[in-house]
Amino acid sequence: MFEVKINDEKKEILNFKIDLINKRHQSGSLIGLLQSAQDSYGYIPEKVIEYISELVKIPAADIYGVITFYSQFRLKPLGKNIIRICEGTACHVNGAKTVLQVLQDELGITVGETSEDDNFTLLSVACLGCCSLAPVMMVNDETFGNLTTDKIKKTLKNFRSKHITEAVHEKN
Amino acid sequence: MKKIKVGLGTCGISAGGELVFNRFKDELLKQNIDAELSETGCNGMCYEEALVEIEDDHKSYLYSKVTVDRVGKIINEHILNNNPVSDWIIKSENISKEADFLKNQTRIVLRNCGEINPTSIDEYIAKNGYDAIQQVLNKSTREEVIENIIKSGLRGRGGGGFSTGMKWKFAYNSNSEKKYVICNADEGDPGAFMDRSVLEGDPHSVLEGMMIAAYAIGASEGYIYARAEYPLAIKRLKIALGQCYKKGFLGKNIFGSRFSLDIKIKEGAGAFVCGEETALMASIEGKRGVPRLRPPFPAVSGLWGKPTNINNVETFANVPWIILNGWEKYAALGTEKSKGTKVFALAGKIKKSGLVEVPMGMTINEIIFKVGGGIKGDKKFKAVQMGGPSGGCIPASMGDLKIDYDEITRTGAIMGSGGLIVLDETTCMVDLAKYFLNFTQNESCGKCTFCRLGTKRMLEILERITDGKGKESDIGILEDLSTKIKSASLCGLGQTAPNPVLTTLKYFREEYEAHIYDKKCPAHSCPSLITYSISEEYCKGCGVCIKSCPTGAITGKKKEVHLLDNGLCIKCGKCFDACNLDAVIKN
Numbered sequence: 183m184f185e186v187k188i189n190d191e192k193k194e195i196l197n198f199k200i201d202l203i204n205k206r207h208q209s210g211s212l213i214g215l216l217q218s219a220q221d222s223y224g225y226i227p228e229k230v231i232e233y234i235s236e237l238v239k240i241p242a243a244d245i246y247g248v249i250t251f252y253s254q255f256r257l258k259p260l261g262k263n264i265i266r267i268c269e270g271t272a273c274h275v276n277g278a279k280t281v282l283q284v285l286q287d288e289l290g291i292t293v294g295e296t297s298e299d300d301n302f303t304l305l306s307v308a309c310l311g312c313c314s315l316a317p318v319m320m321v322n323d324e325t326f327g328n329l330t331t332d333k334i335k336k337t338l339k340n341f342r343s344k345h346i347t348e349a350v351h352e353k354n
Numbered sequence: 355m356k357k358i359k360v361g362l363g364t365c366g367i368s369a370g371g372e373l374v375f376n377r378f379k380d381e382l383l384k385q386n387i388d389a390e391l392s393e394t395g396c397n398g399m400c401y402e403e404a405l406v407e408i409e410d411d412h413k414s415y416l417y418s419k420v421t422v423d424r425v426g427k428i429i430n431e432h433i434l435n436n437n438p439v440s441d442w443i444i445k446s447e448n449i450s451k452e453a454d455f456l457k458n459q460t461r462i463v464l465r466n467c468g469e470i471n472p473t474s475i476d477e478y479i480a481k482n483g484y485d486a487i488q489q490v491l492n493k494s495t496r497e498e499v500i501e502n503i504i505k506s507g508l509r510g511r512g513g514g515g516f517s518t519g520m521k522w523k524f525a526y527n528s529n530s531e532k533k534y535v536i537c538n539a540d541e542g543d544p545g546a547f548m549d550r551s552v553l554e555g556d557p558h559s560v561l562e563g564m565m566i567a568a569y570a571i572g573a574s575e576g577y578i579y580a581r582a583e584y585p586l587a588i589k590r591l592k593i594a595l596g597q598c599y600k601k602g603f604l605g606k607n608i609f610g611s612r613f614s615l616d617i618k619i620k621e622g623a624g625a626f627v628c629g630e631e632t633a634l635m636a637s638i639e640g641k642r643g644v645p646r647l648r649p650p651f652p653a654v655s656g657l658w659g660k661p662t663n664i665n666n667v668e669t670f671a672n673v674p675w676i677i678l679n680g681w682e683k684y685a686a687l688g689t690e691k692s693k694g695t696k697v698f699a700l701a702g703k704i705k706k707s708g709l710v711e712v713p714m715g716m717t718i719n720e721i722i723f724k725v726g727g728g729i730k731g732d733k734k735f736k737a738v739q740m741g742g743p744s745g746g747c748i749p750a751s752m753g754d755l756k757i758d759y760d761e762i763t764r765t766g767a768i769m770g771s772g773g774l775i776v777l778d779e780t781t782c783m784v785d786l787a788k789y790f791l792n793f794t795q796n797e798s799c800g801k802c803t804f805c806r807l808g809t810k811r812m813l814e815i816l817e818r819i820t821d822g823k824g825k826e827s828d829i830g831i832l833e834d835l836s837t838k839i840k841s842a843s844l845c846g847l848g849q850t851a852p853n854p855v856l857t858t859l860k861y862f863r864e865e866y867e868a869h870i871y872d873k874k875c876p877a878h879s880c881p882s883l884i885t886y887s888i889s890e891e892y893c894k895g896c897g898v899c900i901k902s903c904p905t906g907a908i909t910g911k912k913k914e915v916h917l918l919d920n921g922l923c924i925k926c927g928k929c930f931d932a933c934n935l936d937a938v939i940k941n
Contacts, residue, residue, distance in 0.1 A: 210640035213623055217582075251642040251799075252623035254582050271545035271739065271775045272701035274789050283926070287904075307583060308626065308793065309544035312365045313701035314400035314708055325368035331928070 395555020397468025507693030543742030563670030741770025746857025
């Protein structure tokens, strides 16, 4: 799997959180721990599972079971931009399928995958809860509603060019 | 001084509310204008967002569909020159463009949503907030509180519809030094956003309801289990909790009484089944959220084996109102067995999608046409889907049905948490049933065989039917599997998973038959069962459809009738959307 070295700074953050939880004598801390691990790394690397397993004395297999049960947890790193397409009922009856098709065609990936340039990861969510704007997608923390084919293409283009400008800045 | 309130619920923010808020902030600062700028939650009119309300001398002006570009004019004319821009106002002293939407509602749960700033505890207190808990602590015994809630007739708003007061009584009767109270904010039904709006718009009302429940059953610790997909709701809850601790409304010896309570927030990690109470508790304990057999019920043995009372967000938000206004007033609303009001999330093919709160007993037609303004594009009303993946479709012919727990259950649907998805003639009922089965099949935790495998088999059959490969025996197998899944599943998810299929079979059987026998989709929605052609009569040869076609299936010279090659057509529908002359025909 992934060769991840737990760097000291992140390890410290995680240790700190574990410490805090132990101090408060809270049981049931595993999900919270995994959430903070994912916040730090963007996903849950195998090394981190082993590390948490030692600390909280829960077998790695059980932790793996919890991770794969909940859809929020990821075992693979994500692209730079995360597109979440809403599959709620209101979106479904207002053409979410077309939206998904356009996104898949444009990005050349299916749900759950990351584009080759690591720019986009396409995910689906059960409902974003803004049904009045259906069909809806979220790119990172921004919601885009009343989607049409053109609007999707424009949005992707904007995020792509953002990516290019950032890359140029990095070079400079 | 004028007060400017910008609607910043999730719906408001996605409609650009935050940009509007920031523009107001910049302009007020730049022009050095003395006005108060504040945020508020969703008032239910999601279809009119971004909403801005300007309060002036006890008068209120509600602006709808405000964009950044409109801010300048509103400031110049209204704020600086007392000249409201009436064209953009939907509600004020003299203007009431949205009167129908509002006047048919009775707002108890949503009493403060869109009115107060959800991040200000003082604004909640100014609306008699935390009066109910003080009244209870000073004047009522725990038994009296439970008795009041029983008499009010309040039933669980999460979908179960069990008497809230009775639930409290069971937890009260359990002897234990440690008891828990839990707020279920894991609103997972697709198409439902009632709880999210309440948490975003009025988090303190939910906390106060939890406090009253905790006092009544004797709990000293509480949890709010909230969906991780609701970041804004969680953020506002955290602010509200912090404020309560600061004021001493939570913690030890609340309001100088002997009652102590701590409340924590637990974030869910994305699993629909965790809305089921035993799965929810397993998840709080840090385990996989798998339901277990009841009894023992949570009121006897719940979180970490201790007596626990679980209610949902909307139920708790009702409680302070009932205490302050008396159970009689609450019980006076509604029908014989369903009291009070219910919040519905109106969505789908409806003109005014948003959040409404109506008294129980209102009919479906009244909600859709009087409150919701009717069907989008004035198409034909076909059915309404209630209760999400656990519910079912009620056909338009039963539109005079009164909203009431028992009446709805009789149709085969359920009241559910309050998602109300309106469907028109273009919705294929088989496809809709497939959609819900796909959802439950994905979300089944896998513990019970019938739920795990049965839903999968049902989904495969529905996929086959919508693909035009349905067999004669399919309807029989669907019905057979449905009854077996219902009777052999442990929790609500499996027990209700076949409902969308059963209700559509009951009311729209001919659509299934058309798919299976005639290989036709009457709603012209299933791609495998429709063909496109170009009308010789209407086509002017403009070439728009040629440009839109991704496979080159359409050919033809300019100003001549175009031709569509069905062999190349992938039925994406792009030409149908592109043509302005209605010359592309779907069959």
